[in-house]
Amino acid sequence: MTYEVTIEPTGDVIEVEEGQTILDAALRQGVWLPFACGHGTCATCKCQVVEGDVEIGNASPFALMDMEREEGKILACCAIPESDLVIEADIDVDPDFAGYPVQDYRATVREIRDLSPTIKGIVFDLDGEMAFQAGQYINLQLPGVEGSRAFSLANKPSDNTRMELHVRLVPGGAGTTYLHEQLNVGDTIDASGPYGQFFTRKSDTKDVIFIAGGSGLSSPQAMILEMIEEGDQRQIYLFQGARNVAELYNRELFEELASTHENFHYIPALNAPEPGDDWQGFTGFVHDAANSYFDGRFDGHKAYLCGPPPMIDAAITTLMQGRLFERDIHMERFYTAADGGEESTRSALFKRI
């Protein structure tokens, strides 16, 4: 039995297992909540229950006082849901977060294209308009697949009746195998969205660095297409990482954009080019490409990272060593069930990293 806990004011939704604490579930699912001691004595993780039933757990009477218990306050590090919940946490809503409502859609496959040997581009028509921010993702309910699967939207928000996804085949993965092998043009799928805190910070004025790995080009593509459409004058750098030339998809699209827009710069990086690739560009990991391009200094930029967790991790280290910090680094980690959440103890130093 799992319960669904909605965390306001961001609207993030997490699944909490029977007997699991809200904090544990949130951190494992990449949703940050304030915490420090992790065992009910310091009150850093105090939240307000808006709806639903919770077992308060082992909260110290000084960290959660009687009057607060009566007001429906809980400590997320000890509280265990007993129904679906809505809670309000002391977290900031990003001023650029539009908070578009999550809605259910019927999505009909319009086109399926091989982008690379492992990645398919799938375009759907929606049964209604979807308001979303470039960078956000949707959840798909796939026939015969338990639970939902997350994919980032690769189309720009002005194409609001369509949905373009870049789906990498995960070996042994139920959902991506279905999408790659069984899905046909004309099929209909249930989708819900938009979700997520990964979106363009439009109020920010700094130049922008995108670092994308594999199918993690999806969100950056939507974000860049929108910025260009809106005539954004900032310098925009896209670092795209792939194994080899065959995996480096949508290359023509970005080369074309780079040649027609002076402020857009496209830097692909291959970490294992094939002999026949005749590769003239950067060879190595995508974060190293960024490092060498910027000579190890990133301050004064805004960075968006998207793709597999190890790539994001390496990119964060590179950026921070180049003096760009958490407030200017935004990321979407493409977790799969194989990543299984971090088992190790987590420090409270970073919120999102």
Next chain:
Amino acid sequence: MNKNKVTTMAAKKLSLKEKYSLLTRDLDWEFSYQDRKDAFPMEEFEGIKITDWSKWEDPFRLTMDAYWKYQAEKEKKLYAILDAFAQNNGHLNVSDPRYVNAIKLFLTGISPQEYQAHQGFAHIGRQYGGVGARIACQMQSIDELRHVQTQVHAMSQFNKYFDGFQSWSNMQDRVWYLSVPTSFFHDARSAGPFEFLVAIGFSFEYVLTNLLFVPFMSGAAYNGDMATVTFGFSAQSDEARHMTLGLEVIKFLLEQHEDNVPIVQKWIDKWFWRGTRLLTLVGMMMDYMLPNKVMSWKEAWEVYFEEAGGALFKDLARYGITMPKYAALVEKEKEHISHQAWWTFYTHGHATGFHTWIPTDEELDWLSEKYPETFDKYYRPRWEMAKKLEAEGKRFYTKALPQLCTTCQIPMLFTEMDDPTQIAYRDTVYNGDRYHFCSDGCKDIFHDEPEKYVQSWLPVHQILQGNCGGPGVEQVLSDYYHFNVGADNMDMKGSPDEKRWKQWKGVA
């Protein structure tokens, strides 16, 4: 499932963040005719570069009205429990009278440092150009004052029934082993405002605090001391703010300027080392002074530093911060220091303000089990010898005054870690005088600021120079330390504490 819910925020009431910024930033003002540098004269001399105070992220957002409301509620609850403890003769519920010596050590060793923390935060709460940091420090200053008060009140019940509690405020400045925590805080308080915050807020409260509070509070719970458990929880509930302040200052300094990185690293190295030296007293308390044991010092170190601290330093590595300089050495020391310390107190038990004793046979077995690598080999034989001597009526005390480390002020009791039979000595000559140290860590710290540490008030030197009364140790203990000699000190066996306990419990 409620996926169609609109998740935008309802009509604006002030968010906590906005309220807090009204309390802090908007309390500040532009200086029109004064130079800010004159207003905050301590902000630069440590070499720290602050380029933009607006990047300070208020680590907690508690408005003053909410602060008073919460604290008042905590006090109400705490004092209700303390009253009940007194009325029900709670002191009779402790596991064993030996336990009370652990809290004598707490009251004389730790509580006065809460007061120094109060003073330190009050001082630095005036020194930062950023108003968010100033307010956070002021609140912590008031918290720390509350901590010392509640601790003194909680332990006043024990003072009515046991020896050794009566002159804690006098003792803290004078007694040889209490100068260890006292000088630790003096060192921090006489540093600049940023070093103080890295020392106390980060290195101590964030990195090491669990190693202090969890053992004492769980120790109290395991040994039937509800008074200590309660003030512990009450203090811990303020600790969130202290810990997040410690974390914020580290992030802030590291992000403000790259030149801050090596300075912060040096402070982390220093205060981690000083902190672990100080925690020797806690390790000894856990392994020897608690009749009902919680966990061994070694286990506590593994859980609270190696695991939790490991995760922290992994994250800090992204800023270019590395593990504290002597962390690898401390990993070896966890096998030894508690044994070496309690042996020193046992053999100087005539000069301690609490009782000492030989572990029971059961306790010796527990230590053997918890320290399979070291206890039987190096430490158990000493206790077997002490047992034999005691049985022959020859409980012995070392009459010589110990030599103290100039930096941490702990007697030279630690050994080389690669040879636990060899006491570690380091020394150096500065301006013609020789200074002694317990370790490379303490020597490094001295070398970095010799002019500071040559001024150390070392209790044994002071006794020898005749500054603490005398002529004999006996008079120092009674007239200068205000011990009740013969009651507060010496072995637990045969002490007035033990006699009274037996009377209360009706055992012969």
